Amino acid sequence: MDTDALIKQMQSLALTEALPFLLKAIGALVLWYLGRAVISGFRRVLNLALQKRKLDATLIRYVESLFAGSLTILLLLAILGTMGVETTSFAALLAAAGIAIGTAWSGLLSNFAAGIFLLVLRPFRVGDEISAAGVTGFVQEIGLFATTLDTGDNLRISVGNNRLFGDNIINFTHHPTRRIAVKVPLLHGGDVRLQMRALQELVSTLPTVEQKPAPSVDIVEFTVHGPVLAVGVHCKATQAGATTVAVTAAVADFLMSSGYSVPQQTAQQLISKAS
Numbered sequence: 001m002d003t004d005a006l007i008k009q010m011q012s013l014a015l016t017e018a019l020p021f022l023l024k025a026i027g028a029l030v031l032w033y034l035g036r037a038v039i040s041g042f043r044r045v046l047n048l049a050l051q052k053r054k055l056d057a058t059l060i061r062y063v064e065s066l067f068a069g070s071l072t073i074l075l076l077l078a079i080l081g082t083m084g085v086e087t088t089s090f091a092a093l094l095a096a097a098g099i100a101i102g103t104a105w106s107g108l109l110s111n112f113a114a115g116i117f118l119l120v121l122r123p124f125r126v127g128d129e130i131s132a133a134g135v136t137g138f139v140q141e142i143g144l145f146a147t148t149l150d151t152g153d154n155l156r157i158s159v160g161n162n163r164l165f166g167d168n169i170i171n172f173t174h175h176p177t178r179r180i181a182v183k184v185p186l187l188h189g190g191d192v193r194l195q196m197r198a199l200q201e202l203v204s205t206l207p208t209v210e211q212k213p214a215p216s217v218d219i220v221e222f223t224v225h226g227p228v229l230a231v232g233v234h235c236k237a238t239q240a241g242a243t244t245v246a247v248t249a250a251v252a253d254f255l256m257s258s259g260y261s262v263p264q265q266t267a268q269q270l271i272s273k274a275s
Helices: 002-052 057-082 088-104 106-121 161-165 192-204 237-257 264-274
Strands: 129-132 135-142 146-150 156-160 177-185 216-222 227-236
Touching (some): 002 057, 106 146, 106 161, 146 161, 177 237, 192 216, 192 227, 192 237, 227 237
Antiparallel strands (some): 129 135, 135 146, 146 156, 177 227, 216 227
């Protein structure tokens, strides 16, 4: 009699306690495998997306691990909730850890957010020549946390995205053409109009100078030695440096052929600066 009662109690316990727990355990296992499969798929998609951007392999693995770890923690919380475990304390602990990590990584997170805005707003692209955050150079890469530029003297500089995004950005190659101006000091006593026409005709023959808009020569100021001209030309944005050199050389040849000499006071100032 006692044995029958014990068997009935065991059956009742199995139906009320063991069976629901077994069903929860099976559901947790199914949820774990499904969740891991989804996380693996997401990781592969993220890897392909980052590789298309030609990011560094170390950075790709870091970003993959960061997202996969975060999703795995969320999956474990969901499984614990399915098993009936109270997850409020875990969530509070994770929230506190997130606040601590966010405070410690505030600089990195601000650079990351600025990088996203740079990619979305596109104030410049890879290959553009820009000046921002005290650096001038050609953009080589817009990374997650920093942008890489190559300067004219072949130096590579990495600038935090937040510094770039928070500063005035000058994009020298945004438009297909660019205007450059070279100042030309003249001496009193010469035919200024004749010299202006001669300079305009001279720079118009340079191969990198655009004819539309046509080159211009204007008087921009007067000094005690004579008027100062500004020779303005348009050129392709990628040829601005070479065009500036060509225009400067042409102006120097013109001044030498016209018998121009540097005033004595100006020569003394140049000598003192050089010394």
